[in-house]
Amino acid sequence: MRNQYLLSVFIASLVISATPAMAGPSVDETRAMQADGHISLSMVDGDLDVRGWDNDSFELTGELGTDKHKVTVTGDEDDWDIEIRHEGSWGWNWKGSSSGNTRLTLKVPHAARVDLESVSADIDVAGLDGAHLGIETVSGDMDLDVAVAHIELESVSGDAEVRGNNSRLELETVSGDIRASGIQQHADIESVSGDLRLQAVDLENLQAGTVSGDVIIDTSLANRARVRLETHSGEIELNLPADTRFDLDSDTFSGDVDNEFGSDSNSDISIDAETFSGNITISKK
Amino acid sequence: MNEHQLDQRLAGLQREVAPGRDLWPGIEQRIDAGAGQSTAGGGGAARYPRWFALAASVLLLVAIGRVFLPSQTQSDPAAAGQSLLAVSAAQELQALDQVLMQLRGTPEEWLDGLGQSGRYGMSAVLLGEAAPVWRPQLIAGLQENQKAIISLRTALSQQPEHISLLRQLANAERRQHRLLRQWADFNRSGQTGILLTNTTNDFGEKHA
Incomplete structure (x- = not known):
């Protein structure tokens, strides 16, 4: 038996x-x-x-x-x-993923x-290395190593890492954390509460906005570059080469704007920095 | 006029303008004058039933109570301001919750009224089943941004011509519109999910 x-x-x-x-x-x-x-x-x-x-x-x-x-x-x-x-719809379990x-x-x-x-x-x-790469995700993570002319990323809570020489990056996230390096020419990044870290070269146009997330940007700026930084209650840190000259226009309600460089109204590079209660820091690299 | 020229003009404007005098007596005078005109027109009392006047009086008393009570109970003006902000924030967030619940519970035609961005063309099954994943995240984002809008509006009520605040408010409103549209798109695509998750709403409340 x-x-x-x-x-x-x-x-x-x-x-x-x-x-x-x-x-x-x-x-x-x-x-x-x-x-x-x-x-x-x-x-x-x-x-x-x-x-x-x-x-x-x-x-x-x-x-x-x-x-x-x-x-x-x-x-x-x-x-x-x-x-x-x-x-x-049988396959969705409580963790939010389908079976298999x-x-x-x-x-x-x-x-x-x-x-x-x-x-x-x-x-x-x-x-x-084509003209366009677009990714929309709700909670999936993204890892990109490409050299594309125009990258568009949209995420609710997914994290992303972007590497490679990409000319134009546009990204929007609600709470995902994003790291991007090697961006040239144009970067437009926005987050509600996600943290963003950007390393770029010779940007001609940079726009960074966040409600409560933290944004750290290391970049050099091209001639006639236009930079716009806005945070509600988050922190924005912009690190530039020590010899950069720019015309700073900053405004704050109850936050701080700290600028290590001083403002040069004769420069053809302009930086607009606005904060409600968050802090914006512009530092030398 | 292009955007740059507009920015330059905005930059040229005065940033912060404090009221040059106490405005309340003037407002009071105008209110009195307005009331006088209404009476002179002869339609004021006749147009509305007596219960309406009574209800309006009660609402007015409640409103006055809300405004003046904190200043009587709290000698610190900053604390009084915080109380007002908290009341306002709670009301606005409650209103947002109501909107979101309506967005979720009403038919597809209603959602279409918000406009189709076409950016989230995922199939109904995909988004419907993923609702437990994206709903809490998107709601958290909407609420976070709504709080920013509320504090900007409150600040603007004190400094109505603060250009930077106006610009920040415009950007926050635009962001909120985008998030709401995203919410509507997801919900429209995810009708299946709406039906599957109707035992508890997104705010943790049970409903039928």
């Missing part, structure tokens, strides 16, 4: 170990695509890696979280649209224009 019991336990454990844990179907989609064409992808959760390559096509590979997940591809080689969704874990890799021509949307998927992008 005891031997029979042990045998059944052994067989059951073999069956369980041979069964993949909620693994869904695999994905392998390839389509021809223009080198600078546009592609968009939306998904709920899981992990998405996007990589630029030299081929004139896109390739989507990986594994879907469950067999309820479906991939839809529409469009043509100028403009592709990929949607990954799971049918029904979708893991996908999307390879696109490196100069492609890319737009990504996710609810909670973590997104990792590398090797792109």
